[in-house]
Amino acid sequence: MLQSLKIKLWIFLTSDRIGGLIVKNFIKDGFIKTSAGLIKVGNLASKPISLLFWGLYEREDIYFIKKYLQPSVPAIEFGASLGVTTTQICKKVGTNTKVVSVEANPNLYANLLETKKKNNLFNLEIISAAVDYSGNDKIGFSVNESTLSSSKNPDDINTFVSAITLKDIVKKHLFTEYSLVCDIEGAEIELLLFEDSSEAILGCKTIIIELHETSFKNRAYTINELKNLFINKFSMNIIDQKATTFVFEKIKS
Secondary structure, eight states: OHHHHHHHHHHHHTSHHHHHHTGGGGOBTTEEEETTEEEEOOSOOOHHHHHHHTTOTTHHHHHHHHHHOOTTSOEEEEOOTTSHHHHHHHHHHOTTSOEEEEEOOGGGHHHHHHHHHHTTOTTEEEEEOEEOOSSOSEEEEEEOSSTTOEEOOTTSOOEEEEEEOHHHHHHHHTOSSEEEEEOOTTTHHHHHHHOOOHHHHHHEEEEEEEOOOEEETTEEEOHHHHHHHHHHHHTEEEEEEETTEEEEEEOOO
8 A cells, every 4th residue: 555655656746747847946057966966967857857856766776876885996887877876876986986887878978978077076987888798899779769768679779889898897997896886777688698707707896786677689587587697607695685676795705
């Protein structure tokens, strides 16, 4: 009963009517304020921005970032989206610690750069690319009318984006240890199947990830299968979980 009431309340608070009446009044010069800084969202009070305003957007990820990311340990983020989790990561690890944030949707790149500039995040590097292990420099990508909706759906390709792997980032920055924050709508399966860099695998100390049921080459993968693949590949234990968002920590030898 209580859960049903919560869902109805969330639907009401994030409706176009409430967004138009309330949320848009808190967007100043295209930015909306969060606990970690100002986020460039434009001037439309869309549903994701309403979720952000009411503190419902990526709240499990943000909770875990605040609780489990280690200060002064570099962080890699796959799936920056609006930059909400990005600013939280930068705040937690500290201004002198490198953060590399990757976002595949090219429509979000300019806003992310403005968010970086507005918050003086000099330790942050933003990369416009998709996680991909095909070996190609560019891959076909699907970007929908909603600027937050994008995927590698081969049936709906309408643009091309650069490809990047975990190994590419670890090698470029010579990371010997790092944390990984990830929400890439099922594309984590390629990371699990094809990442072969011992430096990338051994150096990863903490993973905060929202897992998604997915398929790859006509093979379906459940949340439970993905969870076990992370445990085995990165030699980690699960230390916390909320719904489909997990926190993995390296097993101490």
